[in-house]
Amino acid sequence: MSGTRAAAARRRKLVVKAVESAILLLALFLILFPIVWMALTAFKRPVDLFDLTVTFTPTLDNFRTIFAAPWNIGAAVWNSTVVAGLTVLISIPCSTLAAYAFSRFEMRFKGALFFTILATQFIPAVVVVLPFYLLFRDLGLLDTHLALVIVNLAIVTPFAVWMLKGFLDAVPTESEEAALVDGATRLRVILDIVVPMVWPGVLVTAVFCFILTWNEFLFALILTRDDAVTLPVGITRFRTERGDLWELIAAAGILISIPMFLLSSVIQRHFVRGMTGGAVK
Amino acid sequence: MAEVSLRNVTKAWGSFTAVRDQSLEIRDGEFMVLLGPSGCGKTTTMRMIAGLEEPTAGDILIGGQRVNDLPPRDRDIAMVFQSYGLYPHMTVEDNIGYPLKLRGIKGAERAAQVRAAAAKVELEALLHRRPKELSGGQRQRVALARAIVRRPTVFLMDEPLSNLDAKLRVSTRAEIKHLQHELGVTTVYVTHDQIEAMTLAHRVAVMQGGEIRQLDTPEVIYDRPADLFVAGFIGSPPMNLVQGQHADGRFTAAGGFHAVTGVARHSGPAVLGVRPEDVTVAPAGQGDLDASIYAVELTGDAVLVTVQAGDSRIIAKADRAWRAEIGSSVALRLDASRLHLFDAASTKRLQPE
DSSP states (O other), X not given: OHHHHHHHHHHHHHHHHHHHHHHHHHHHHHHHHHHHHHHHHHTSOGGGTTOOOSOOOOOXXXXXXXXXXXXXXXXXXXXXXXXXXXXXXXXXXXXXXXXXXXXXXXXXXXXXXXXXXXXXXXXXXXXXXXXXXXXXXXXXXXXSHHHHHHHHHHHHXXXXXXXXXXXXXXXXXXXXXXXXXXXXXXXXXXXXXIHHHTHHXXXXXXXXXXXXXXXXXXXXXHHOSSTTOOHHHHGGGGEETTEEOHHHHHHHHHHHHHHHHHHHHXXXXXXXXXXXXXXXX | OOOEEEEEEEEEETTEEEEXXXXXXXXXXXXXXXXXXTTSSHHHHHHHHHTSSOOSEEEEEETTEEOTTSOGGGSOEEEEBTTBOOOTTXXXXXXXXXXXXXXXXXXXXXXXXXXHHHHHTTOGGGTTSOGGGSOHHHHHHHHHHHHHTTOOSEEEEESTTTTSOHHHHHHHHHHHHHHHHHHOOEEEEEESOHHHHHHHOSEEEEEETTEEEEEEOHHHHHHSOSBHHHHHHSSSSOOEEEEEXXXXXEEEETTTEEEEOOOOSOOEEEEEEEOGGGEEEEETTSSSEEEEEEXXXXXXXXXXXXXXXXXXXXXXXXXXXXXXXXXXXXXXXXXXXXXXXXXXXXOBEEOOO
């Protein structure tokens, strides 16, 4: 009696597991298929493009083409790297200090101020893109790295402040107080004690900021023309009057994705540590 | 080396007053324990001395200098925290050496001072470990070493033993007492544990509701508690407190409980206090009060006898070989020289003439 019941329970567990696996496989397929398809396309000759076969002679010609004239995608790679890199380098130290202040200090209108920072994120980009265009035109900053860095800082910093405050709130303050008593200034405390303790959080935030900036399209499209064009905008140039050059789009797509793959593995490694490390008692 | 003075210090958050108009003089080299239940303001008082909280009113002086506006780093203090407050990403050596590093002491000199401090708390073998690889007791010793490594003028210790297990607490307590004696540094020590207060302190400040109820040596606090709160808080098992009436030097309570107090001038509602070790259980008819046994509990080193005398239940501490049946009749003898009488309305101690 109980034996058959146990068997039924085991069977039910097996069915649940099978359904779970099926759903996961489906989700995996939906996510990975376009990426795999893009990767395949990037290594195909144009004649093989619309061939559905998976076996073909791979070629690096597409990458050679996009790095050569007239496409010169290398410039866009450089622009994207400079803009995203500078944005992260400026935004993370500033956001860390701001988040620390919000996390630790009592101040007037703290709640309102903090909400205002979040509220800037609610404004749709299209609403501010024209004012930004006019502003940068008057300043002579159109088509420069600086303009893109400024805009991306405005997008990324509020987000970074929020995220870092979450990490900082989770860190007990006793070690900081110990450092203050031991003779450290507030800035020394942040550098010597706080940042090492929330380092995984800082790293994860930096990666998110980098990816946000790296993928940013609208402002880059409106504010650049030739010199400061970034990868997401540069990729649109492969839609020519001769039609869409899919093999080149795919090759550039691979270039865009490379940092994502590298950085996501960093996040994976540090995120778990960030959640569990740093306990004091 | 320095004395610490609090002058009319108040700390309030909005409508909540944690510390109320408190004045306290801590002498040079003294071991001062702030003792009280949680929320009594003892930790807040210490944090104000450290500079981690700003007083709402009043002055704090260290070595005669007003330090209200000085940040913690300029007060020349060292503090040991309840949860240790170690730097988890640094080795034990770097933890202990951090106060020296901040003062620009480098290389061999720093290493030597760190080793000397580590030796005092027997940590030499663990210098290259990180805090997470240490036991609770070892972590607390790292915190102690970090505090003593640069001879501060004042030690502040915030319940440093409360995260340790009972056995370790006893040995660490002795270590702290020895260290303080050896270094002779003015020490302020916060605890809710009366045993720690009694064993460690030169003087104890018993606090409640943001105020000091009594400030004196452990002996006086134990033998002559200033009010009902101190009487009930100090001592384990706690002092027996009996509600009743007092007139003409004689205390009476419902059910026939009575005692001679030697306090002539007071009459009215009063509370009589007597410590369990000052009550003797005698055979029936051979004492001052008739009673019956309510419970007998062996604690190992003593027997706690709870007796019913009139309407009151009194705990007496008897020799560990003492035995009796529950319900049997006995008599109680109260040590008349060690009775405590308190006015019921003011809760203050009434002193015999």
